[in-house]
Amino acid sequence: MLKIDNLHAEIGGTEILKGLSLEIAAGEIHAIMGPNGAGKSTLAYVLGGRDGYEVTQGSATYDGEDLLDMDPHERAAAGLFLGFQYPVEIPGVSNVQFLRTALNAQRKARGQEELSGGDFLKLAREQASALKMNAEMLKRAVNVGFSGGEKKRNEMVQMGIIDPKLAILDETDSGLDIDALRTVGEGINTIMRKPEKAVLLITHYQRLLDVVKPDYVHVLVDGRIVRTGGADLAHQLEEQGYEAIAEAA
Amino acid sequence: MTETLQLPTRRDEAWRYADLDALAPVWPDIAGKREEILVSAGESASRQLILEASDPNVAVETLAIRLEKNARFALHCLAIGADYGRIAVEVTLAKGAHFELGGAILGTGDQTLEIVTDVRHIEPGGTSNQVVRSVLGETATGSFLGKVSVARDAQKIDASQSVKAMLLDRTATANAKPELEIFADDVKCAHGATVGELDKQALFYLASRGIPPAEARRLMLQAFIADAFVSLEDEAAHDAIEAKALAVLEAIT
């Protein structure tokens, strides 16, 4: 589904991704772990198409198409979802308005019929309830005044509503309390653990991986994947730290 | 007998940012023309004003409003459409009266649009609240000149102004000029003015959820100007003026 080959990317002339390769097939969940500043969020942003990143070498193909050639909203319409490490506040725009506009824009781009206000609200309430988010929060301005954990939960409600094919989730678990982490983890399983879907999970903690069991764990250090293993690699990292793993690689 | 009024000059504070060349040909027709509005003691009134111009493409609306004791008046207006458009409002407030202004200045090309207010608190206990939002593209100029004067002995006045402009292009110009003339000592006058551009992070966030750039900009601009209309209580009137504003946004973005 996603094939990243020898990807090099710069921000403001500094190379952050230095030849990263990764392949994700439908039905798989991959986790990426790695020290602060290794380039995990950079990878997520490059895949999402944020401005300011220059890809100098390599490629990223999504369902056989050149992902890097698509605009961010086209990537979304093609089924890519980016869960933000720091979700953005948008004053004056309600969650409902935001998500309905987003979902209908995607549907339109795919040649599907737009969802009516009533049908959308029903869907939004279902997803909020599945992630134990108070439906009242749907009426509030996007992320404005949300706590850190509430923002992350809101990201997952958005994912549930949008129902993407490939989710790249950047530290969705950070900032969540223990119960919220379980709810969010189970949400990810419900929404994304399907034969036709895939997930790239960026995380620092084993705890999320106990709920969302990855098929592969990659270690990203200094802009490259230095090691790949199964779910047990995460345990090993937790015990030994990145340095030992990176050196052994 | 009507006396001929001289064409204003830039030295005249209230005309400082005006497009006087555009004004000159229509000046003989409009000089001194003003709509007088009186709101009697204890009454409330409201008004929506949308600038319209044809040929020449100049629109000037001047309102003179007198609010008697405890009267309330709400004006919601759009400075749009004209090459040169001006909404000038002079308000005199008696004891305990309230004046509410919600205005949007929406322009592009080389439009010059302005809202000029002169709010005079002549007796104690009055309040005024002015909210103006501008969205300006290309080389448009949008100006808000808000003068508030508080007479001696007009104590316990609460007058506030919130003025924000969003520039769609670096070449557009926003002017915000509060002017306070206060002769009483127990008075609260708050004013805030900002000029900014659309938040790139927010635009990317919207795009990442599948919203095309033009629609994302509109969504954010709609939220931005909505502040100007929140004080319009009549739902139908609120929706009508907002819809008009959105149609203009659609055309200028």
Ligand SMILES: Nc1ncnc2c1ncn2[C@@H]1O[C@H](COP(=O)(O)OP(=O)(O)OP(=O)(O)O)[C@@H](O)[C@H]1O
């Ligand atoms: N706009 C920028 N300008 C310059 N350097 C940047 C910019 N954004 C990120 N970087 C640098 O790129 C490197 C990678 O950052 P990135 O956010 O991808 O790390 P990360 O692996 O996600 O870290 P964390 O675990 O702390 O979230 C860091 O050294 C960071 O300082």
Ligand SMILES: [Mg+2]
């Ligand atoms: Mg990060």
